[in-house]
Amino acid sequence: MANKDGHRRFGNIRKLPSGRFQIRYPGPDGVIHTGATTYGTRTDADRALTLIEAQMISGEWTDPERGKVELAVYARDWIKERPGLRPKTLELYTWLLERHIVPTLGKVxxxxxxxxTVRAWRAGLLDRGVSVSTTAKAYRLLRAVLMTAVEEDKMISRNPCRIKGAGNEHTPERPVLTVAQVFELADRMADRRFRAMVLLTTFASLRWGEVTALRPSSIDLQTxxxxxxxxxxxxxxxxxxxGPLKSKAGRRTVSIPSVIVPVLVEHLAAYVDDDENAFVFLGKRGAFLRGSNFRRESKWADALKEMGVQGLHFHDLRHTGNTLAAQSGASLADLKARMGHDSDRAALIYQHATRDxxxxxxxxxSARxxxxxKKAKKDDDDDGMAGALVPAS
Incomplete structure (x- = not known):
């Protein structure tokens, strides 16, 4: 808008040798910006400056120069500028970006x-056979990157990732073992050192990375x-x-059933060195336990086949433990604290859950x-008595 002497209070307009009009204006950061295009009349240029001023007042203005940065460059910098990312998260983000985002959107x-653009990209992933779960992860990453472009860098006025439900993963229900099956699986481990690992993982609701990182000092058999x-x-x-746990809620102290204590006592005596830096569960050669080594040394697949259980993953032991704990009648808050549930409310839930x-x-x-x-032993005794009463032929 121009004042009485013809000068604008926001920005300025100049006529170029070509006869067209160019605008210049100060951005919120104090930098003087030149319009991305020129205008045929002074009125058109004046209208453009008025619109830009209104966008700045409403917080919707975006920097046209910053917006020229290619998505691949911006997203890679976005990942680098988050030093707090855990190694596995960093690997996942980098893989999703380079494998599923950059090939289609990198030059945009x-x-x-x-x-x-986002709808077409997502549809293309699904059409090429990328799983719903992976597509959802890639979508969430893209949405997070572009949210920073909106809120912090003012490169775009609105996040274009607006597909309802696109960030949700629909995973099939995982199998749950019975108590008897948990003990049977533990007994079927080809290497006895893994018997305690199966039981502790299940009945303490531990993740793979948590149970393999346990040290002797982590386990208190008295309490x-x-x-x-x-x-x-x-x-x-x-x-x-x-490394550190994924969330504050993950740092927890979990009570374990007394029925598995003798197994832990046996394991600690037989397989764990008397050293404060030792680990409770290691491979045969004393190195950190890898998933592939565990499956091979325990003959996990063979044990499942013998039991007639299909598709059980190690993580399903935690899922089984969570299910059994829920069936005990515990409150939702107590269950989430026990599980180390990672959510927005996890820390608050953990603080208020009681040890009792x-x-x-x-x-x-333990009672279950x-x-x-006892029931299984009684059934065996009854079968033995029945056999003893059958007269000899």
């Missing part, structure tokens, strides 16, 4: 990203608790790295195991 300027403070990560390049309630979960699990074991 961030300022040219539209909802239609029947296990302290979870770190995790062991296996990177894509084969490197094994100890957690102990009740472990006691209920003992009841089923």
């Amino acid at each position: 300027p961030v300022g040219k990203m539209t909802a239609k 029947r608790t296990v302290r979870v403070r770190e995790q062991l990560l296996e990177l894509d390049n084969g490197e094994m790295r100890l 309630a957690d102990q009740k979960i472990a006691d209920a699990l 195991v003992e009841a089923e074991q």
